Amino acid sequence: MxxxxxxxxxxxxxxxxxxxxxxxxxxxxxxxxxxxxxxxxxxxxxxxxxxxxxxxxxxxxxxxxxxxxxxxxxxxxxxxxxxxxxxxxxxxxxxxxxxxxxxxxxxxxxxxxxxxxxxxxxxxxxxxxxxxxxxxxxxxxxxxxxxxxxxxxxxxxxxxxxxxxxxxxxxxxxSPGILPPSLPDQQAASLLAICDDIGEAAYDPERVAAYFLDHVLRVQPQARSLLQRRYGWPDPIPPGGAAVQELAERRYQGDPQRAARQVLNDYRKGLLGPLALELPPKA
Known part of the structure; x- marks a missing residue:
């Protein structure tokens, strides 16, 4: 995604x-x-x-x-x-x-x-x-x-x-949080949004939550079983956007924004466990 x-x-x-x-x-x-x-x-x-x-x-x-x-x-x-x-x-x-x-x-x-x-x-x-x-x-x-x-x-x-x-x-x-005048690296900007290091007015939670699910499974594949237990997704977990929509239909009366905010808040509060979203380049 x-x-x-x-x-x-x-x-x-x-x-x-x-x-x-x-x-x-x-x-x-x-x-x-x-x-x-x-x-x-x-x-x-x-x-x-x-x-x-x-x-x-x-x-x-x-x-x-x-x-x-x-x-x-x-x-x-x-x-x-x-x-x-x-x-x-x-x-x-x-x-x-x-x-x-x-x-x-x-x-x-x-x-x-x-x-x-x-x-x-x-x-x-x-x-x-x-x-x-x-x-x-x-x-x-x-x-x-x-x-x-x-x-x-x-x-x-x-x-x-x-x-x-x-x-x-x-x-x-x-000092106040400092942001560059523009955010050309949109992947980095998305990670900042996931971690709540950018105000919510800057992004669509549904798209950010979908990106989070796709990204975390690439970086930390061991998180798959935890996500399945917490949200009831099948194996394999659907792509991020489909996973958010499926969760919305099942738990949030079809409201993907509520489902997305739940996933993001769970991560931010540590309820998905300790999960780094970036790993350093290999030496």
Whole structure:
């Protein structure tokens, strides 16, 4: 099945990107938050160009949503590229302290240079960036040890840049989810929609759910038996669109939109088990 057409670019994001690019000049390090279910699709294509040589850490968030073997494969993939990656779970706090120590370590060089110039040390400045709803604000709250940023399981909650101070050692800049001006890679856009990392106004749930079923069975064929048990589909499971329609007829009075939303919500809530939708390229 071809990727559904996805297009969403709220005005507040365009404004925030301009502000973010200005603030990047003031930060010492960048924490790029990725969705562990779709690490490639949730990387902003322009961020590397904006950062130049500025140090960057990858926080692979929502690691509870994928199998340990898939997490290990992604860690090894990024390490081969020389990119430090830190598995985290913003909801439980798993991995957050290790990420915090890594950010502080990156900032030590800043204060070393300041002291060499006869200047007093200052707090390390780091910015937390990523696509909408990948868990940036929840992760920031965990780093701070308190609820300083509004967090919810939907995209678009954070709408402006905001500095938050952690004692005297770390200043964190929370930013809205950043999307590129267009989404030419429609497969990546579809994966973002499946994971609820793009607002629902951008896509048709029926087409996205159909794409999800076809895609997950290609990437994670072991999910077939779980899907059959949960939704009562035969073996082989019909193609995505037909499967959604069959489920609608059987459980939702013929309403494919309701059936589609049920499938997508089940995946997003983890009711289909830990399932990565992307695996790293083979070495």
């Amino acid at each position: 071809s990727s559904p057409a996805i297009q969403w670019y709220p005005g507040h994001i365009a404004k925030a990107i301009g502000q973010l690019r200005e603030e990047l000049q003031r930060v010492d390090a960048v924490i790029e938050v990725l969705d562990a279910r779709i690490p490639s699709a949730s990387r902003h294509p322009e961020l590397g160009r904006w950062l130049g040589e500025k140090p960057r850490l990858l926080a692979l968030n929502r690691v509870d949503c994928i199998e340990a073997r898939d997490l290990k494969a992604w860690q090894e993939y990024f390490l081969r590229q020389g990119i430090p990656v830190y598995p985290t779970n913003g909801r439980s706090g798993e991995g957050v302290n290790r990420l915090k120590q890594a950010v502080l370590h990156l900032g030590q060089s800043v204060n070393t240079r300041r002291q060499q110039r006869g200047m007093r040390p200052r707090a390390v400045r780091a910015v937390v960036v990523g696509f909408p709803n990948v868990g940036k604000s929840a992760l920031l709250n965990r780093l701070l040890g308190r609820r300083a940023a509004e967090s919810a399981a939907r995209p678009g909650v954070t709408r402006q840049l905001r500095w938050v101070r952690l004692g005297g050692e770390l200043d964190l800049l929370d």
